[in-house]
Amino acid sequence: MARRQTATLRTLRPVPPVWEIRLDLEYAPGAGSYVLADLGGPVREPLFPSVVDDTGFCTIVPRGHAVTRYLPGTPIDVIGPLGQGFRLSAAGYVPDRLLLIAEVDELPWLQPLYQAAPSVALVVEATTRGRLPPPARFPPTLELTLVTRDGSTGYLGPLESDGPTPVGIECALPRVRELVAWAECICIAGDMARYPALARLVQEVRFRPQTDFAQALVRVPMPCGVGVCDICRVTTRHGERRACVDGPVFDLMDFLE
Amino acid sequence: MIELAPNHKYGLPIAVPVMPASGTFGYGEAYHDLVDLSLLGAIVTNPVSLRPRRAAHGQRIGVRADHFVVHTGWPSPGLHRVIREAGPVWRRLPVPVIVHLLAARPVDVGRAAAHLSGVRGVRGLELGLTEDLSFAEARDLLAAAAEEGDLPVIVKVPFSRVDDLAPRLAQAGADAITLMSPPRAVLPVAGGEAGGQVARFMRGRLYGVALFPLLLNALSRWAGKLGVPVIACGGIASPEDALACLTLGAAVVQIDALLWRVPWLLNSVARALVQSQPQPDTEQDDVSADQGAMEANL
Numbered sequence: 001m002a003r004r005q006t007a008t009l010r011t012l013r014p015v016p017p018v019w020e021i022r023l024d025l026e027y028a029p030g031a032g033s034y035v036l037a038d039l040g041g042p043v044r045e046p047l048f049p050s051v052v053d054d055t056g057f058c059t060i061v062p063r064g065h066a067v068t069r070y071l072p073g074t075p076i077d078v079i080g081p082l083g084q085g086f087r088l089s090a091a092g093y094v095p096d097r098l099l100l101i102a103e104v105d106e107l108p109w110l111q112p113l114y115q116a117a118p119s120v121a122l123v124v125e126a127t128t129r130g131r132l133p134p135p136a137r138f139p140p141t142l143e144l145t146l147v148t149r150d151g152s153t154g155y156l157g158p159l160e161s162d163g164p165t166p167v168g169i170e171c172a173l174p175r176v177r178e179l180v181a182w183a184e185c186i187c188i189a190g191d192m193a194r195y196p197a198l199a200r201l202v203q204e205v206r207f208r209p210q211t212d213f214a215q216a217l218v219r220v221p222m223p224c225g226v227g228v229c230d231i232c233r234v235t236t237r238h239g240e241r242r243a244c245v246d247g248p249v250f251d252l253m254d255f256l257e
Numbered sequence: 258m259i260e261l262a263p264n265h266k267y268g269l270p271i272a273v274p275v276m277p278a279s280g281t282f283g284y285g286e287a288y289h290d291l292v293d294l295s296l297l298g299a300i301v302t303n304p305v306s307l308r309p310r311r312a313a314h315g316q317r318i319g320v321r322a323d324h325f326v327v328h329t330g331w332p333s334p335g336l337h338r339v340i341r342e343a344g345p346v347w348r349r350l351p352v353p354v355i356v357h358l359l360a361a362r363p364v365d366v367g368r369a370a371a372h373l374s375g376v377r378g379v380r381g382l383e384l385g386l387t388e389d390l391s392f393a394e395a396r397d398l399l400a401a402a403a404e405e406g407d408l409p410v411i412v413k414v415p416f417s418r419v420d421d422l423a424p425r426l427a428q429a430g431a432d433a434i435t436l437m438s439p440p441r442a443v444l445p446v447a448g449g450e451a452g453g454q455v456a457r458f459m460r461g462r463l464y465g466v467a468l469f470p471l472l473l474n475a476l477s478r479w480a481g482k483l484g485v486p487v488i489a490c491g492g493i494a495s496p497e498d499a500l501a502c503l504t505l506g507a508a509v510v511q512i513d514a515l516l517w518r519v520p521w522l523l524n525s526v527a528r529a530l531v532q533s534q535p536q537p538d539t540e541q542d543d544v545s546a547d548q549g550a551m552e553a554n555l
Contacts, residue, residue, distance in 0.1 A: 002288070002290040003290065004521075038518060038519075042320060042325050042464070042466075042515070043320055043517055223518075224281075224287075224517040226287040227283060227287055228281060228282055228283035228287045228517075229281070229327070229329070229517060230280075231329055232317075233312040240311060240312055
């Protein structure tokens with residue numbers, strides 16, 4: 001249901017290089033779903049939650065984003081929650097072992113899932129060590145695996161690649177395979193162009209995973225939120241789907257080529 | 258009632274002079290939580306092609322200041338699937354449905370018009386023309402839609418071809434003319450990590466409030482001179498804008514992609530227009546007087 005609500009901008013906090021925004025909202029979006037906010041531009045902006053609680057949600061926006069021009073206390077017109085978010089109980093039970101995989105820029109959208117299962121493992125990939133958040137920022141209950149493209153810390157990425165590895169650096173792929181075999185559910189947030197390769201990886205390890213065993217967030221412009229504008233169409237093996245209503249979280253296997 | 262197709266055997270009467278523009282409202286029900294459909298005059302569907310069409314690749318929207326460019330490639334599930342899935346919705350909608358047809362070949366348009374003629378709820382067709390069509394090609398498409406089906410045919414004229422096509426297509430038998438499809442535009446798209454350096458461009462349909470003066474210009478030139486009702490479309494962002502269009506001679510207004518930001522604009526415009534309708538015995542005088550005043554100012 002597309003619901004019109006008024007959110008109240010509660011706080012704006014710089015967390016370099018981004019801003020954390022907190023909005024009070026009666027019906028807040030869950031992990032992977034979103035609201036469309038009217039921030040004065042010609043189209044609404046999707047806001048995804050990085051933290052969700054009883055009174056609203058937090059989101060992360062880049063420096064200079066339209067919402068950073070508002071003062072705390074400002075009411076903001078939003079439509080939502082919209083879309084299909086992460087579905088952890090898709091198999092009919094809450095998983096005990098949850099694997100989260102994210103590129104560092106997309107990590108906030110998996111943050112609401114950090115405590116969604118008794119055992120949660122998180123794989124974060126960045127280009128280099130300096131782009132990774134300090135480990136102290138993660139809850140101690142998370143089993144953390146860091147991956148860098150240059151091997152400056154953690155495992156060597158990209159995580160779906162099994163290319164040659166310099167001596168003394170471990171390639172990420174075997175570790176990721178191990179975690180995929182361990183997990184009961186996988187949630188991914190990253191560049192959509194990598195999803196076919198990740199889907200192949202999951203298929204290699206799990207052969208024929210059940211629907212929604214692995215789920216992937218697709219973040220593309222979604223100006224209407226109700227599936228009418230066709231701007232957010234993504235190609236899946238079932239044909240074109242609209243990210244705003246059919247997603248933005250899809251079964252990863254839909255991207256298998 | 259407003260008669261949108263006075264020269265057609267069945268006509269196309271609508272109660273309220275407001276409807277969504279093609280490509281902005283889906284196939285009828287997507288906005289039902291946010292828009293009271295019963296307040297509208299009609300629904301205009303997303304563009305429909307006879308055969309399925311895929312979405313365009315690459316960037317599909319570019320936003321800049323108060324305007325934006327959209328390039329979707331007009332994806333369509335194809336006419337048969339649209340009828341199968343949206344047909345039951347159209348039957349129960351409280352307002353007439355106008356199906357927007359993507360003009361391709363006359364034979365396709367003719368077939369689509371024939372199929373749609375028997376679909377309950379569908380009361381008219383809107384033919385979307387591309388900018389590169391000659392008048393003869395546009396006329397053939399219009400003839401195919403009119404001859405193969407029995408629904409009134411509205412022709413939506415591209416922004417850059419209004420002076421050339423609108424009067425000739427009205428003469429050629431269009432039941433109404435929609436002024437106008439969005440202009441084509443190019444926006445620079447900042448790309449890469451080079452800090453906002455322009456790396457590429459995107460081309461597409463331009464939307465924004467700046468289209469409104471262009472629409473008024475087209476209306477001031479052509480509304481009332483075409484001999485058929487004119488539907489105004491482009492940058493209408495408030496009830497006052499809609500009233501200005503009606504004052505200049507438009508019979509109906511269409512709200513375009515601006516409704517993605519404010520879907521309930523459709524209802525607020527509808528309410529304002531209904532409230533502003535003059536009493537029947539003074540209607541003609543008031544409109545003529547307003548129009549005279551506007552024309553004098555122009």
